[in-house]
Amino acid sequence: xxxxxxxxxxxxxxxxxxxxxxxxxxxxxxxxxxxxxxxxxxxxxxxxxxxxxxxxxxxxxxxxxxxxxxxxxxxxxxxxxxxxxxxxxxxxxxxxxxxxxxxxxxxxxxxx
Amino acid sequence: xxxxxxxxxxxxxxxxxxxxxxxxxxxxxxxxxxxxxxxxxxxxxxxxxxxxxxxxxxxxxxxxxxxxxxxxxxxxxxxxxxxxxxxxxxxxxxxxxxxxxxxxxxxxxxxxxx
Numbered sequence: 001x002x003x004x005x006x007x008x009x010x011x012x013x014x015x016x017x018x019x020x021x022x023x024x025x026x027x028x029x030x031x032x033x034x035x036x037x038x039x040x041x042x043x044x045x046x047x048x049x050x051x052x053x054x055x056x057x058x059x060x061x062x063x064x065x066x067x068x069x070x071x072x073x074x075x076x077x078x079x080x081x082x083x084x085x086x087x088x089x090x091x092x093x094x095x096x097x098x099x100x101x102x103x104x105x106x107x108x109x110x111x112x
Numbered sequence: 113x114x115x116x117x118x119x120x121x122x123x124x125x126x127x128x129x130x131x132x133x134x135x136x137x138x139x140x141x142x143x144x145x146x147x148x149x150x151x152x153x154x155x156x157x158x159x160x161x162x163x164x165x166x167x168x169x170x171x172x173x174x175x176x177x178x179x180x181x182x183x184x185x186x187x188x189x190x191x192x193x194x195x196x197x198x199x200x201x202x203x204x205x206x207x208x209x210x211x212x213x214x215x216x217x218x219x220x221x222x223x224x225x226x
Contacts, residue, residue: 045213048211050211092212103157
């Protein structure tokens with residue numbers, strides 16, 4: 001079975017721009033979560049989707065948004081990028097609500 | 113407040129030494145507990161999990177963890193580490209009603225010297 005796939009692997013954007021990251025979960029997994037990883041703040045939860053509905057949201061500003069499609073693939077969007085948004089963004093999927101999460105390799109976003 | 117605290121930021125051991133990484137959590141409710149490992153250049157991988165039952169859980173690569181409910185702890189252990197265990201280790205909790213939302217500790221970097 002293929003793992004969680006995130007594209008692109010690397011992104012360089014300029015302050016003020018917006019960016020969309022993509023995640024394909026493991027086949028059959030319906031829950032997709034997003035996390036931000038930085039050296040200073042560690043791993044922080046952004047949001048979680050299940051069957052196209054956002055079920056949980058972390059403590060991030062509204063510039064961070066996401067969605068999930070009917071095939072369970074998910075996208076995350078960040079608008080009006082700030083330097084502090086530079087991070088590794090991780091996507092994870094799970095089979096059901098409280099099953100262990102399987103993580104992708106992440107998208108490394110650099111904001112200049 | 114919901115939080116996870118890992119006792120050590122960086123641990124350095126020689127091969128064959130025993131390992132114990134501390135993890136304490138604060139959460140107002142029933143939780144599931146996890147340890148994840150991130151090898152250099154690789155994605156986060158599940159090491160072991162605790163949902164219910166026997167508080168001593170065994171994971172991959174000889175790792176085990178013990179859940180002590182009264183101490184809100186979930187410490188990771190391995191009797192004899194190898195150079196290949198060099199990685200960053202993350203303790204995490206998930207409320208049973210909070211699907212997909214893991215609260216991570218800050219991570220412990222383990223360096224094993226050959």
